[in-house]
Amino acid sequence: MKLAVIEGDGIGREVIPAAVEVLGAFGLELEKVPLELGYARWERTGTAMSEEDLDTIKSCDAVLFGAVTTVPDPSYKSVLLTIRKELDLYANVRPVKPLPGVTGVTGRNDFDFIIVRENTEGLYSGIEEIGPDLSWTKRVVTRKGSKRIAEYACQLAKKRSDKLTIVHKSNVLKSDKLFLDVCRQTADAYGVEYNDMLVDSMAYSLMMHPEKYDVVVTTNLFGDILSDMCAALVGSLGLVPSANIGKKYAFFEPVHGSAPDIAGKGVSNPLAAILCVKMLLEWMEKPESRLIDDAIADALKKKVITPDLGGKASTSEVGCAVAKYI
Amino acid sequence: MKLAVIEGDGIGREVIPAAVEVLGAFGLELEKVPLELGYARWERTGTAMSEEDLDTIKSCDAVLFGAVTTVPDPSYKSVLLTIRKELDLYANVRPVKPLPGVTGVTGRNDFDFIIVRENTEGLYSGIEEIGPDLSWTKRVVTRKGSKRIAEYACQLAKKRSDKLTIVHKSNVLKSDKLFLDVCRQTADAYGVEYNDMLVDSMAYSLMMHPEKYDVVVTTNLFGDILSDMCAALVGSLGLVPSANIGKKYAFFEPVHGSAPDIAGKGVSNPLAAILCVKMLLEWMEKPESRLIDDAIADALKKKVITPDLGGKASTSEVGCAVAKYI
Numbered sequence: 001m002k003l004a005v006i007e008g009d010g011i012g013r014e015v016i017p018a019a020v021e022v023l024g025a026f027g028l029e030l031e032k033v034p035l036e037l038g039y040a041r042w043e044r045t046g047t048a049m050s051e052e053d054l055d056t057i058k059s060c061d062a063v064l065f066g067a068v069t070t071v072p073d074p075s076y077k078s079v080l081l082t083i084r085k086e087l088d089l090y091a092n093v094r095p096v097k098p099l100p101g102v103t104g105v106t107g108r109n110d111f112d113f114i115i116v117r118e119n120t121e122g123l124y125s126g127i128e129e130i131g132p133d134l135s136w137t138k139r140v141v142t143r144k145g146s147k148r149i150a151e152y153a154c155q156l157a158k159k160r161s162d163k164l165t166i167v168h169k170s171n172v173l174k175s176d177k178l179f180l181d182v183c184r185q186t187a188d189a190y191g192v193e194y195n196d197m198l199v200d201s202m203a204y205s206l207m208m209h210p211e212k213y214d215v216v217v218t219t220n221l222f223g224d225i226l227s228d229m230c231a232a233l234v235g236s237l238g239l240v241p242s243a244n245i246g247k248k249y250a251f252f253e254p255v256h257g258s259a260p261d262i263a264g265k266g267v268s269n270p271l272a273a274i275l276c277v278k279m280l281l282e283w284m285e286k287p288e289s290r291l292i293d294d295a296i297a298d299a300l301k302k303k304v305i306t307p308d309l310g311g312k313a314s315t316s317e318v319g320c321a322v323a324k325y326i
Numbered sequence: 327m328k329l330a331v332i333e334g335d336g337i338g339r340e341v342i343p344a345a346v347e348v349l350g351a352f353g354l355e356l357e358k359v360p361l362e363l364g365y366a367r368w369e370r371t372g373t374a375m376s377e378e379d380l381d382t383i384k385s386c387d388a389v390l391f392g393a394v395t396t397v398p399d400p401s402y403k404s405v406l407l408t409i410r411k412e413l414d415l416y417a418n419v420r421p422v423k424p425l426p427g428v429t430g431v432t433g434r435n436d437f438d439f440i441i442v443r444e445n446t447e448g449l450y451s452g453i454e455e456i457g458p459d460l461s462w463t464k465r466v467v468t469r470k471g472s473k474r475i476a477e478y479a480c481q482l483a484k485k486r487s488d489k490l491t492i493v494h495k496s497n498v499l500k501s502d503k504l505f506l507d508v509c510r511q512t513a514d515a516y517g518v519e520y521n522d523m524l525v526d527s528m529a530y531s532l533m534m535h536p537e538k539y540d541v542v543v544t545t546n547l548f549g550d551i552l553s554d555m556c557a558a559l560v561g562s563l564g565l566v567p568s569a570n571i572g573k574k575y576a577f578f579e580p581v582h583g584s585a586p587d588i589a590g591k592g593v594s595n596p597l598a599a600i601l602c603v604k605m606l607l608e609w610m611e612k613p614e615s616r617l618i619d620d621a622i623a624d625a626l627k628k629k630v631i632t633p634d635l636g637g638k639a640s641t642s643e644v645g646c647a648v649a650k651y652i
């Protein structure tokens with residue numbers, strides 16, 4: 001098993017070393033392949049990621065990724081989006097689950113759901129035209145793309161409480177009818193109970209009744225918006241991990257970005273990155289993954305927490321504490 | 327002054343009569359033109375709204391609108407979207423402000439901002455193609471469309487605290503760069519202080535730090551999602567009004583939909599519709615509009631509230647109480 005380790009930019013360079021320390025504590029046979037890419041490298045060399053880098057990544061089985069800064073500059077191609085595409089990582093999986101003793105903006109902790117975001121099409125099609133007076137982007141929904149994400153979500157639902165919520169906007173986007181129909185058919189085929197929600201109503205409902213949901217499947221940008229929003233339920237963007245899964249590869253990335261405002265101070269919260277390690281171990285089907293929950297609970301109880309959670313610990317102190325427990 | 331009154335479907339038929347009663351209490355010279363349209367009518371007659379209806383609406387100055395049920399059925403054309411388009415109602419204005427004594431999911435009430443949503447283009451372009459294996463919708467951004475919404479938002483900011491937040495996703499949608507650039511240029515021209523946020527970060531930030539925002543300007547579907555989400559900050563979808571404003575016409579509509587689940591029971595909350603009356607009076611530049619705030623505060627204090635707020639009053643009882651105060 002080979003794991004590419006990409007710290008990227010900003011706080012990626014702080015949280016990934018902490019996560020790597022935690023991973024090390026499991027003593028697995030695992031070759032780590034460090035790669036330096038991202039915006040900082042683009043600024044320095046004009047290339048954020050070379051063909052060679054991509055080949056190296058493809059020679060690995062999985063990727064642990066920090067964050068890269070993205071910019072509107074049309075000449076800068078997002079590393080993250082390129083990797084998602086090249087590795088055909090079609091499922092972006094984002095668990096939304098409270099950590100013990102940490103409350104989010106609503107003060108409640110009776111929820112535990114997973115957002116499964118289609119990760120290859122929708123508004124991320126890249127089919128666009130820029131003009132001085134008119135610009136457009138094509139939002140693409142395909143049967144194939146909808147089917148495989150629906151299947152992923154249904155398989156996940158089968159392992160959980162067998163409940164699926166399909167999120168769309170087919171009252172306005174007639175193209176979303178295809179997504180909705182395929183998800184419904186797939187859920188029927190899997191025998192998974194389902195309902196569907198319009199994305200605007202869902203944004204409201206997730207805030208009002210997060211306990212209602214189990215597996216939520218949606219298109220690319222809706223998943224992007226809803227999952228960031230749901231980080232507020234958990235308490236901080238620094239607490240939510242994500243997995244980008246394909247048929248062959250898997251890629252693990254905290255939902256927070258490179259956070260240039262706090263980068264370099266060593267105070268960024270590594271828990272999302274550490275939870276990415278948990279998702280990696282789950283993907284590797286290692287039951288030890290559960291230890292991470294216990295270790296995090298222990299660190300939280302002992303108040304070894306970063307300033308965003310009201311603590312005084314540094315990024316590496318949190319990493320150490322979790323690794324030590326394991 | 328002529329006002330078209332459209333109850334529409336579901337709870338629209340309950341909340342609009344309550345709002346009309348409140349409007350009546352102001353004793354203004356105002357001709358009301360009732361119109362029956364929507365999904366129920368479509369089911370019965372095959373037309374949700376005729377050309378003649380549209381002409382009648384265009385002969386009025388403003389519209390007070392309840393809700394219409396929308397369905398994915400491609401042969402059903404949304405009344406709401408048709409009116410927005412035909413009347414060129416380019417600014418969808420949604421104030422997010424707590425009501426006295428009512429707390430939303432975050433328990434805080436230190437915020438007061440307005441979402442200004444571009445209301446004619448973006449993903450609502452209607453340019454789409456449906457196929458069995460591939461469907462798409464064009465997300466359109468024009469300089470003209472961006473400019474007029476930016477101007478609206480800047481004028482509003484000038485009347486408030488001179489602060490504008492531009493919400494976009496130009497790190498992925500290169501077409502959103504046009505929207506962002508035009509908004510920035512316009513804010514510069516108006517001398518309005520501004521910042522910009524990616525839509526996903528904004529969804530998170532609005533939940534975490536709603537107090538930071540004043541006027542928020544964004545594209546069509548982003549505004550749709552964010553404003554529904556923000557109803558959770560206020561406490562209920564039943565509490566948020568909206569105005570659809572054009573150069574010539576204005577159209578007032580509660581953000582909640584037709585809510586078929588509770589329709590017909592007389593328990594729907596009319597406060598959003600009543601706040602629409604307030605927005606109508608503001609649009610008519612009537613300073614008496616402020617009375618509505620006082621009247622609502624009084625009803626809330628006396629617990630004349632509907633079940634969604636924990637009360638026992640019916641829709642019409644709330645309407646009566648507010649009208650009586652005025």
Ligand SMILES: CC(C)[C@H](C(=O)O)[C@@H](O)C(=O)O
Binds near residue numbers: 078080081224255497
């Ligand atoms: C950085 C950006 C391109 C990315 C996205 O929009 O997918 C991010 O927001 C995410 O959710 O991983």
Ligand SMILES: CC(C)[C@H](C(=O)O)[C@@H](O)C(=O)O
Binds near residue numbers: 200396404550581
């Ligand atoms: C009903 C629907 C077409 C509409 C929209 O998407 O604009 C609604 O959600 C709104 O926000 O007014």
